[in-house]
Amino acid sequence: MSNGAASPATAEAVVATEPRAAAAPTSGDGVGCHAGVAEMRKAAAAAGKSETLDRYAADYPVGPHDQPQSMCPAFGSLRVGLRMRRTATVLSGSACCVYGLTFTSHFYGARRSVGYVPFNSETLVTGKLFEDIHEAVHKLADPAHHDAVVIINLCVPTASGVPLQLLPKTINDVRVIGIDVPGFGVPTHAEAKDVLAGAMLAYARAEAEQGPVQAPRAGKSDKPTVTLLGEMFPADPIGIGMMLEPLGLAAGPVVPTREWRELYAALDCAVVAAIHPFYTASLREFEAAGRSVVGSAPVGYDGTAAWLDAIGAACGVAKDKIDGVKNRMLPAIRAALAACPVRGRITLSGYEGSELLVARLLIESGAEVPYVGTACPRTRWSDGDRDWLEARGVKVQYRASLEQDIAAVDAFAPDLAIGTTPVVQHAKQLGIPALYFTNLISARPLMGVAGAGSLAAVCTTAMANKARFDAMTELFRGVGTGDTAGVFEDVPKPRPEYREKMRRQLAAQAKKRKSEEMI
Secondary structure (H helix, E strand, O other), X not given: OOOOOOOHHHHHHOOOOOOOOOOOOEOOOOOEOOOOHHHHHHHHHHHHXXXXXXXXXXXXXXXXXXXXXXXXXXXXXXXXHHOOOOEEEEEXXXXXXXXXXXXXXXXXOOOOOOEEOOOOHHHHHXXXXXXXXXXXXXXXXXXXXXXXXXXXXXXXXXXXXXXXXXXXXXXXXXXXXXXXXXOOOOOOHHHHHHHHHHHHHHHHHHHHHHOOOOOOOOOOOOOOEEEEEOOOOOHHHHHHHHHHHHHOOEEEEEEOOOOOHHHHHHHOOOEEEEOOOOOHHHHHHHHHOOOXXXXXXXXXXXHHHHHHHHHHHHOOOOHHHHHHHHHHHHHHHHHHHHHOOOOOEEEEEEOOOOHHHHHHHHHHOOOEEEEEEEOOXXXXXXXXXXXXXXXXXXXXXEOOOHHHHHHHHHHHOOOEEEEOHHXXXXXXXXXXXXXXXXXXXXXXXXXXXXXOOOOHHHHHHHHOXXXXXXXXXXXXXXXXXXXXXXXXXXXXXOOHHHHHHHHHHHHHHHHHHHHHHHO
């Protein structure tokens, strides 16, 4: 499947979906994507993917339930690949999955083609699918157009053991990155970003260890740099750079990067700032390269002060320099927070990974935040944020399920619910103002002076709409629920005798079954 404009080289390698894309292909033992998580994991292990699944289980632990309800995890890896210059991204999976992922990626603004190698049961079982992938990668590996080709196995190819590790590491000087991102192995799309970012960092680190590598497009910094780990609002790295400059430091690349050569610059840093603390595979590569890691982020007054202290200590900056920056930045942050207060009770949940940071900023803005739910796991790099929140009475729920997020809305009756789409829907049905976290909250600056007060306007405006929600709730009370649900030409008439008849029939059936069990 191809969407958007493709270069001639890309157009040759993208295979059309129509000829061989069959419904629900099966693996060699008959397991298809309908089989369920347990059977898919069993099939993947039997097909030689145990090492990959074990690594994912260690990097991205689940529980207390199996995994949060979220979009297909592979979207995270796909999004990372599509955002990189001179990088081709190819999917191997069921046609329905590829269609959904392609639609979602372009809904979120992707401007590059999504490659697709289709298959059916025969090509999957006989191994022809791997040969088709091999052929497609060779066609895409044109150094005039690409630095890297990324091929992503979805659920069925992973469960069937399609061995992407057998692909050449380099073709025509173009790097080949093969990863498995099954929904039964990677819990969330946020962590799937780390799967690809970590694989690319590992490849780039091996290249850098072998000899000179390409410099960043903007040139090498003349100051020690701080690599920023986790996707952020575009203004945040600029604001962080302004705080680092008086310390004799500079903001380095943001990982996931937008170009392959930035990976080298990311690895060549003084310290890594784990803005999003769940990038376990990426952090493993940085630590293997000898880089130290600092958790949390310069969010709000307390967060900025603690972060500057930690970054300065990790980079050996003199205390008087650190204090000088704090003396300049912290009063401005406090003034911005005071000028834009947030008054009200807010429950917060999401699956991006910045939920704890947003909660800190809301609390310092004056809001009461009794509950924070994140689909991401707890790691040691988020402990500072968790400790700060829990000290203020906040319930922090890692790996939060939809049921837990909804229960928090019901229990705390907030003035504003910030969350995922179904949480927002639930809150609005109760007449509670609500905001979608991904598009309306995380798409704003959070760091430093620019972040202080950035959430106030949208939150205050939403809470001010409570009266409108109450009016609409009263106007439509009882409409579209129960017997009145659906579309009718006339006003539905209650027929309680029908329900009574069904009740008697069900009771008789239950009595008959009970008698048969006794016999």
